[in-house]
Amino acid sequence: MQSPLEREAVEYMIEHQILELLDNLTSMLLYERPAKPVEFLINQLEKLKVARQTRKDYPCLFDESNLDTVFGILDITKQGYITLMQYREALKTLGIRDFAMNPSGSIEDKITLTTFKSEAKAGLLNACSTFKTL
The missing domain is CATH 1.10.238 (Recoverin; domain 1)
Known part of the structure; x- marks a missing residue:
């Protein structure tokens, strides 16, 4: 049985799609294998921020x-x-x-x-x- 704090944490992760975000970022990171992984992840998050505002060009593994x-x-x-x-x-x-x-x-x-x-x-x-x- 989950405690109220655990339940709240799970609800937060679902509401903000944290697991999906981490899954996508991890997949892109392993596919690309950049020399500078932290910079790569920051770049992907910046692209996602712009995509959220423009509703296009989401960072994605498949083209x-x-x-x-x-x-x-x-x-x-x-x-x-x-x-x-x-x-x-x-x-x-x-x-x-x-x-x-x-x-x-x-x-x-x-x-x-x-x-x-x-x-x-x-x-x-x-x-x-x-x-x-x-």
Whole structure:
């Protein structure tokens, strides 16, 4: 059973998305492996501050070329689409939790690159905006 102080600490961390922030920063740090990690982290926090104000350009591990690559790996026969199951699993693998379960093309079981990238970008934006909204 949690004490009131522990409960308050957990609520604070959830409200301010502290664990998500630390997870994103740690992932970027390990991926980039900068020579000056403290400066790198400060830079990422500054970028996040600007992104919070402008609502764009959130610091994120994945960029558009990464999304093209993921789609290309899944579309091995170069048909121009992936299945709904591939789409869902790919977004989950990218760490995206909140995304359209049945996007455009899901009825035909053919998710295009455009749809995949649109949903992935929106999900990554949400996942990378690790701060309490104003």
